[in-house]
Amino acid sequence: MDQNTKDRGQPSPAEAPRKATAKSSARMALISVVASVIVGGLLIEGTARWVLDDGMNFDVEMWKYARDIKRVSDNPQIGHEHRPETSGFYMGVPVQINAMGLRDREFDLVKPPEAVRTMMLGDSLTFGWGVKAEDTPAKLIETRLNDAKDTPRNEVINTGVGNYNTTMEIAYFLDRGQELKPDVVVLNYFINDAEPQPKRQTSIWREYSYGYVFLASAIDKLSREYFGKADWKTYYRDLYRDGAPGWTAAQDAIGRLADYCRENGIKLLIVNYPELHQLRDYPFPEVTEGVAAVAKANHVEFLDLLPSITDLEPTSLWVSPTDAHPNRTANERFAQAIADKLVQDFPDVYHSAPATPGHQSISLTNAATTTPATP
Numbered sequence: 202m203d204q205n206t207k208d209r210g211q212p213s214p215a216e217a218p219r220k221a222t223a224k225s226s227a228r229m230a231l232i233s234v235v236a237s238v239i240v241g242g243l244l245i246e247g248t249a250r251w252v253l254d255d256g257m258n259f260d261v262e263m264w265k266y267a268r269d270i271k272r273v274s275d276n277p278q279i280g281h282e283h284r285p286e287t288s289g290f291y292m293g294v295p296v297q298i299n300a301m302g303l304r305d306r307e308f309d310l311v312k313p314p315e316a317v318r319t320m321m322l323g324d325s326l327t328f329g330w331g332v333k334a335e336d337t338p339a340k341l342i343e344t345r346l347n348d349a350k351d352t353p354r355n356e357v358i359n360t361g362v363g364n365y366n367t368t369m370e371i372a373y374f375l376d377r378g379q380e381l382k383p384d385v386v387v388l389n390y391f392i393n394d395a396e397p398q399p400k401r402q403t404s405i406w407r408e409y410s411y412g413y414v415f416l417a418s419a420i421d422k423l424s425r426e427y428f429g430k431a432d433w434k435t436y437y438r439d440l441y442r443d444g445a446p447g448w449t450a451a452q453d454a455i456g457r458l459a460d461y462c463r464e465n466g467i468k469l470l471i472v473n474y475p476e477l478h479q480l481r482d483y484p485f486p487e488v489t490e491g492v493a494a495v496a497k498a499n500h501v502e503f504l505d506l507l508p509s510i511t512d513l514e515p516t517s518l519w520v521s522p523t524d525a526h527p528n529r530t531a532n533e534r535f536a537q538a539i540a541d542k543l544v545q546d547f548p549d550v551y552h553s554a555p556a557t558p559g560h561q562s563i564s565l566t567n568a569a570t571t572t573p574a575t576p
Contacts, residue, residue, distance in 0.1 A: 259524040262291045263330075266363060270298060278372035280398050283362060292331040292520060304328055305339070305359045312356075312382050317550060319346075319357045319543065320378055322370040323389030326474055326527060327361025331520030336529040337361075338389070341536030346543070346551065355551070358383070367394040367451040371458045379461070384550050385468040385543065388458065390492050392476050392485060395440040395448040434484055437476070441488055452495050459499035468547045471496045472539055475507040477518050477525045483507060502546045509538040 256262070267281075269289045274282040283302040288295065299307050312318055321327050321339045329337030339359035347353035360370075360378055367390065374386065441448050455471070462469040473492050476485060483489075489505055496503035510518060510531060518531035527535065544551045 256290075256293060257521050257524075259292070259521070263325075263363065265289065266291050266296070270296065271363075276372065276376050278368070279376065280369050280400075281362070281364070282373070292524065294331060294333050297334065303358065303360055304334060304337070308356065308358060308381060310380055310382075315352075315354050317346075317355050317385075318381060318383040319343075319355065319385045319387060320374070320381065320383035321357060321359050321361060321387050321389060322374055322378070323361040324365040324370070324391060324394065325361065325363040326391055327359060327389045328363055329359070329361065329532070330363060330526045331524060332527075332529055332532060334359075336532055338532050338536050338539065341532055342540045342543075345536055345540040361389070364399055365394075366396050366398060366447065368454040369398060370394075371454040374458065375461060379465075383467060385470065385547060386458070386462060387539065387543075388455070388469065388471045389474060390471055391474045392437050392488055393440070395445065395451050397447045397450075433478070437485060437488070441491060448491075455495050455501075456499055459501050463500075468502075468550060470502045470504060470539075470542065470546065472542075473503070473505045473507075474527075474535070475505075475510070477515050477527065477531065480507065480511050480513070480515055502542070504538065504542045506535050506538055509534045 266289060270283055270287045271281045272284045274280055283298045283304070285298060285300050285302045288297045290296070296304060299305055301308065319342070321342075327338060329339075334340060337359055339357045339361075343355055343357035346355035346357065358381060360373065362369075362373075365373075367388070370388065439445070459469060461467075471492065473489050475483065475489075489507070493503045493505070513530070513534075515525070516522065518525075518527055520526045520528045
């Protein structure tokens with residue numbers, strides 16, 4: 202080796218080609234890895250879009266709904282909301298949003314003379330996830346209340362938005378919903394309404410990738426099945442542990458809603474919807490009792506819907522074999538129970554006959570102590 206070359210630390214003429222070859226091999230290996238990742242990602246994305254997506258996967262359809270129809274609200278307490286005058290097709294049914302951002306027909310801010318307005322506050326169950334607009338609880342209740350009347354006078358307004366919790370529903374009502382001047386407000390409560398307010402996660406993958414949604418869903422299911430992530434029963438119960446922030450916030454919000462309704466002459470009913478995976482030996486009686494106790498503490502009428510469906514098999518009430526949102530059959534039972542309760546408790550508003558004979562509903566006097574009935 203030339204002494205000058207050795208002293209400068211440079212490779213000898215014999216070593217240079219070997220090092221150049223090694224660098225070239227490393228670059229080719231890196232390019233190959235990157236290309237494989239890109240091709241693999243495209244294959245996953247293509248498979249998700251054109252093979253796996255059958256229009257009935259809950260996670261994917263809910264993602265499309267959020268992407269297409271929702272936006273961030275300018276009121277941080279509301280969180281997100283529907284974009285007015287948008288539409289889409291999710292879980293096999295059309296969805297049309299009106300100028301007020303509601304899944305309903307158009308309403309005038311000025312209530313028509315003689316009209317009775319009932320406002321339904323709620324989440325995806327009230328929204329009617331997976332069912333047609335006419336099969337949502339609001340519209341089925343409206344039909345029942347107007348039944349056999351020459352001049353329909355009852356307007357039941359559906360303000361449900363997917364992924365809302367109780368604090369968001371009440372924030373919406375106090376900010377905007379009250380402008381419609383309802384005579385009665387129905388707060389529709391589901392067990393996950395004690396979740397903290399969701400935050401919109403924005404990234405190119407979350408916004409546009411079907412493959413990401415499928416993979417994230419699969420990982421979540423595997424984590425619950427095999428890697429110790431809380432199962433659905435444990436998850437729901439943990440929402441109501443002592444000091445749980447979401448449940449504390451929900452109770453505070455219900456208190457604010459009750460105060461507002463009293464001060465403004467609005468009737469208020471809290472309706473508890475059952476979780477539809479297990480109806481016999483219902484696993485969450487303590488949650489029902491807790492919601493009933495909050496209603497009683499705020500001098501609000503309460504209805505538990507579990508007794509209206511305990512004679513049916515859970516899966517017969519689902520919108521799909523893998524999505525336990527209520528279908529038309531469930532909503533018909535729920536609507537009958539709610540309509541009967543409204544007429545029974547607020548006859549001065551609805552001017553109708555008492556509830557259907559033999560129909561069971563839970564009164565305020567025993568709501569906090571009666572556990573859900575089983576057949």
